[in-house]
Amino acid sequence: GAVVSQHPSRVICKSGTSVKIECRSLDFQATTMFWYRQFPKQSLMLMATSNEGSKATYEQGVEKDKFLINHASLTLSTLTVTSAHPEDSSFYICSVRRGKLNSPLHFGNGTRLTVT
Amino acid sequence: AQTVTQSQPEMSVQEAETVTLSCTYDTSESNYYLFWYKQPPSRQMILVIRQEAYKQQNATENRFSVNFQKAAKSFSLKISDSQLGDTAMYFCASSPGANNLFFGTGTRLTVIP
Numbered sequence: 001g002a003v004v005s006q007h008p009s010r011v012i013c014k015s016g017t018s019v020k021i022e023c024r025s026l027d028f029q030a031t032t033m034f035w036y037r038q039f040p041k042q043s044l045m046l047m048a049t050s051n052e053g054s055k056a057t058y059e060q061g062v063e064k065d066k067f068l069i070n071h072a073s074l075t076l077s078t079l080t081v082t083s084a085h086p087e088d089s090s091f092y093i094c095s096v097r098r099g100k101l102n103s104p105l106h107f108g109n110g111t112r113l114t115v116t
Numbered sequence: 117a118q119t120v121t122q123s124q125p126e127m128s129v130q131e132a133e134t135v136t137l138s139c140t141y142d143t144s145e146s147n148y149y150l151f152w153y154k155q156p157p158s159r160q161m162i163l164v165i166r167q168e169a170y171k172q173q174n175a176t177e178n179r180f181s182v183n184f185q186k187a188a189k190s191f192s193l194k195i196s197d198s199q200l201g202d203t204a205m206y207f208c209a210s211s212p213g214a215n216n217l218f219f220g221t222g223t224r225l226t227v228i229p
Contacts, residue, residue, distance in 0.1 A: 034216055043207060043219045044161075091159060104151060105217060107161035 006108025023094030
C-alpha cells in the first residue's frame with residue numbers, strides 16, 4: 001500500500017496567491033522529508049529537506065521565503081508556494097526515507113501546480 | 117559535488133526482448149548507494165532496484181538487474197523479458213551518504229508490442 005500521501009494532486013491558482021501542498025507519511029514517523037521539483041521532461045531537483053521540529057534545509061538557489069516548509073509533526077510536512085508566479089508552475093514531489101540512512105526513498109504521487 | 121549522467125534520453129525495445137539503460141556517476145564518497153527509479157505516466161516514482169557500493173555482487177530483482185562497475189563508476193540497468201508495463205521514464209540516482217538523492221536526467225523507455 002501507499003507509504004506517502006501527497007495532496008492535492010493538481011492545483012491551479014492565480015498569480016500572487018499562495019498554495020499549500022501537504023505530504024504525509026502514512027504508517028510511520030518521519031523526522032525528515034524531502035521536497036523535489038520536476039520541470040517537464042526533466043529530472044527531479046531537490047529543493048529542501050524538511051526536518052521535524054526545526055528549520056528546513058534549502059538547496060542552493062531555492063528561495064526560503066518563497067517556498068515555506070513546515071514540518072510540525074512526525075507525519076506531516078507542508079510546502080507553501082507564496083506569491084506564486086507562472087514560472088513556479090511545475091511538478092512538486094515529496095519523499096520520505098523509511099528506515100536507516102540510505103534506505104530507499106518513498107515518494108508521494110506529486111502535485112502539479114499551474115499558476116495562471 | 118555529485119553528478120549522475122544518463123546519456124540515453126530515449127530508448128525503445130521490443131516486447132519480450134532485453135534492454136540496457138546506461139548510467140554513470142561521480143562521487144568522492146567512499147560509501148554510497150545507487151538506485152534506479154521508474155516514473156510511469158502517472159508520475160509516481162517507483163523504486164526498481166538498489167545497489168550498495170561496498171557490495172561487489174550485482175543486485176537483481178526479478179527481471180531487473182544491474183551491472184555495477186565501481187572503478188568505472190558505471191551503474192547500468194538491464195531489463196529482461198520487457199513488458200508493456202515497463203514503459204516509463206527511468207532515473208538513475210546516487211545517495212552519497214547524505215540524506216538526499218541525486219538524480220540523472222532520465223531515460224524514456226518505450227516497450228513496443
